[in-house]
Amino acid sequence: MAALDWIVLIGTLLTIVIYGTWKTRGSKNVEDYIRGGNQAQWWTIGLSVMATQASAITFLSTPGQAFHDGMGFVQFYFGLPIAMIIICMVFIPLYHRLKVYTAYEFLESRFDLKTRSLTALLFLIQRGLAAGITIYAPAIILSAVLGWPLNQLNIIIGFLVIIYTVSGGTKAVSVTQKHQMAVIFTGMFIAFVLILNYLPEQINFSKALTIAKANNKLNILDFSFNLENRYTFWSGIIGGTFLMLSYFGTDQSQVQRYLSGKSLKEMQLGLLFNGALKVPMQFFILLVGVMVFVFYQFNPSPIHFNPHAKEVVKVSSFANEFEVLESKHQTIFESKQKLLNNYSQSPEPALKSEILSLNQAEKENRENARIILDKAAKEHDTKIETNDKDYVFIHFILNNLPRGLIGLLLAVILSAAMSSTASELNALASTTTIDLYKRSIAPNKDDIHYVKATKWFTLAWGILAICIACIAYLADNLIQLVNIIGSIFYGNVLGIFLLAFFFKSVKSNAVFTAAIITQIIVLVGWYQTWMPYLWLNLFGCILVILIALLIQTLKLKTYESSTR
Known part of the structure; x- marks a missing residue:
């Protein structure tokens, strides 16, 4: 990397951190710190929601996924618009009416404290692991290509995020994510244009698509019912819908983004904006990967990219x-x-x-x-790491882009890592404070106490995420690893919320017991590979509902027989 690249990279990241810290300094109450003072407008919510999901893994793994396997991965997101509509109709009005700080507060009013605490703990486990991976993902790849020590990069990324997240809370996350998304969109668009420009003169965009099609890289839709295929239309539209319902409707890292909205309408518009833009964005990122594939049809590529x-x-x-x-x-x-x-x-x-x-x-x-x-x-x-999907795009960046733009694209990757990690740390700290600390350990304290507690929990989760990043090891593909972790927990959590919404006869003890049994079964099913991981969302959701209904029915029959 040239000096210009370092200037662009460091300047971009420091500008985001300093601006976010300065703009949101001085939050004195829980309302400001955790819900951002309910000032966010719909476009801020939409971009913040998108930035939370679009981690560095998205911009490292997705082009490599397309390079090797084509455009079929976009089917994973087909359920997202459906989930956004359902959440806007069911989840958001309820959260707004109850004026909750976290999604799990609602579960205590519907069931009891232990159900709320269990669901919050399930979130903390899966999101705590994911936070470590979102730091680790870009760190290990940048370590390999830049020659920097891995743990040093883990600490740098984690430390930068902790600075402004501790300082400004939810508002800092939202403010910085707008600028991070601007950097990300700019960088990816420039990369796409340059790839097309680097193709031979006789190969225009249309001919590039023809070449990609000849190599089966443009096969988008797979309508087969084969469970061996991870990404099909049906796994995306069914399994993907349940995953997105769980993620955007019950995961505090996303719920906290739209709970900061100025009004119910702003929250709903923000999510609908995300639903309308997310699939085209993922399509475009995959298309970038396909164009990288076409580029390497006319330019030498390594036999292995790591x-x-x-x-x-x-x-x-x-x-x-x-x-x-x-x-x-x-x-x-x-x-x-x-x-x-x-x-x-x-x-x-x-x-x-x-x-x-x-x-x-x-x-x-x-x-x-x-x-x-x-x-x-x-x-x-x-x-x-012998699976090199995550190294394809970064190899192209470092070996083909002009000076200055290499720094910009590295800033894209690190900005994405920082934006998603900031949301996760913010949500982990808020859930720990509101659902566990305030509710069960230190009730009846003043706002300043809980703001300070949330800042300390943010720091603690940040340090834990860095530690997880330092001991983590890459799986088959980073973007799959994050979604696998989510799929193990999300179906169960979504089922608990659906029981709360639609099954009024089911009581707390039945739900609590069913949730524990379901989580054990889902973990066994994942370990034994009973089904592709996307289907675990549907499986866990249906399973916890059925078990809870069964337990409640058996209890009712036992009670009726004992009263005769």
Whole structure:
């Protein structure tokens, strides 16, 4: 990276942190600190909600997902607009009428304290883990490509977030997220334009799409009912709806964003704005990944995008085998170039068949390289990430963008990490203060006491998130890992809320017992891979409702028989 890149990167991040700290200094009461004084307008809410969900993982993993697997991942978000409409009709009016600080306050009035506390704890567990991952995700990748110590990056990212989140609470998060989203949209748009500009002169956008289509990267819809496929229309529209209902309707990191709205209408418009913009945004980010794929059809690409993994194998006994695979990778690349040029001019079926055959050979060659990397890691008794989806986009940025823009795109990644982590820490601290500390440990204190407590809890959760980031290890794909963690807990939590909304006959003890049983079963189901993780949201939701109804029915029958 050049000096200009460092100036752009550091200047962008410090500007956001200093502005957020200065703009929101001096919150003296709980209303201001946790609900932002209820001053947020709909566009601020919409951008804040979007920034909370769009972590660095989105901008690192999603283009890599498209590079390897195409546009099908967009189906994951098909349930989001449906969920936004339901939340605007059911959840938000109730939260606004009750004037709650957290979503879980409502559960005590409907059931009892132990149900409220259990649901809050489920949120704290899953969101606490996710906060660590949203710090860890960009840190490990930037560590690999910049050569910085991983733990040092974890601490830097976490520390920057803690500064303004502790200082200004909810309002600081919302204010900074508007600017972070501006940086993010600007950076991604510039990257997209530059990718198209870097393609050969004879390859315009239309021909680039033709090439992507020939490589099966534009297959968006999958209407199959095969549970082996993670991303289908049905998993997105059904499993995705339940996941989004849980996330936006019951996860305090999102609920707190729209509870800061000036009015019920502003809250609803903010969520509808998010619902209208989110799917096109994800489509665009995936399209960026597809264009990166097209770019590498005409420019050499590494057989594996994780530079650290390649360093390990080069000093192992498998170095020669890896070099053979690299040579084969280059041969396949040269063979594809001529075919793709011909296909872009005349898309004949025979040429497409040859392209797909070479793509399959390239895929198998990359897989063989990954296997060798695994062996090299074991030989050196070290851990390396051999799934390189999360490294594709950052590799393109660092090796192809001009000076200054590299710093801007790195600022995009770190801004996204900071925005989502800030929301999570803010929500974790608010839930800890309102649902546990104020309710069960230190009731009847003044506002200043609870503001100070929330700041201390923000600091504590921030430190814990940094610690989780420092001991975490990458799974198959970062964006999948975050959604897997959510899917394990969200269905159960959503089911508890639906029982509260629509099943008035079910009492607190039945719900509490059902929630514990359901969480155990869902954890076992995930561990045993009974189904793709998206379906765990529907499974957990239905399961807790059925178990609660069964327990309540059995209790009623027992009571009736005892009174005869």
